[in-house]
Amino acid sequence: MSWKITDITRAWRAPPAFRPAVAADAEALAGLHAASFRIGWEAAEFERLLADRLSRALVATDGPGGRPTGFILTHGVAPEMEILSVAVARTHRGGGIGRALVEKTMARLAAEGFATLFLEVEEGNRPALALYERAGFREIGRRPGYYRDAGGKPVAAIAMRRDLR
Ligand SMILES: CC(C)(COP(=O)(O)OP(=O)(O)OC[C@H]1O[C@@H](n2cnc3c(N)ncnc32)[C@H](O)[C@@H]1OP(=O)(O)O)[C@@H](O)C(=O)NCCC(=O)NCCS
Secondary structure: OOOOHHHHHHHHOOOOEEEEOOHHHHHHHHHHHHHHOOOOOOHHHHHHHHHOOOEEEEEEEOOOOOOEEEEEEEEOOOOEEEEEEEEEOHHHOOOOHHHHHHHHHHHHHHHOOOOEEEEEEEOOOHHHHHHHHHOOOEEEEEEEEEEEOOOOOEEEEEEEEEEOO
16 A cells, blocks of 8 residues: 555644634634635624524534634524535545534534535535535535636536435
8 A cells, every 4th residue: 555645644633623613713714715715705704604593613623722624604594404615624635524524514403403404516516516425415406507617607506405304
């Protein structure tokens, strides 16, 4: 078996820890979001969403008390919830953080009595589609031209659903 540099840097890292997001995370979450999406959200937008009682947000950190390396933000009214955003720092991708964020969120929402989790993802976003399919989401529809790619070309949004009960 051969070692890749990413295996070695990962072996040095503290295992990820997970905790609910708090208002003080807004700046860090805006940074993670801006590094992952073409259209960023301001820290103020994260502050507003984190303060909203209809939101649930989980942060992954580099070990307990470490800096945020990923997050998931959901919003909705029972019994339905929607994933608004999930992102993992590029340096930390491929190590199971995204999957843990989605699975921990599904478990928490199910325990709170939510029945269904929805999301929309850009067609062609292979890492995200793989993450959601592995987590049991199924396509329920498409919105052609909902997004624009880096070159301004229209790209469909794929709507997905996961029952939590
Ligand atoms: C999508 C994203 C959150 C995945 O996070 P991650 O921590 O790298 O994902 P994980 O390591 O937990 O992998 C989850 C599953 O997806 C698959 N996957 C992850 N990256 C992949 C890639 N580049 N290509 C194919 N499959 C991939 C993995 O195989 C894994 O399945 P497994 O657990 O059965 O092996 C991350 O790529 C990201 O932040 N992307 C930019 C933001 C984004 O697109 N968010 C989603 C918007 S809807």
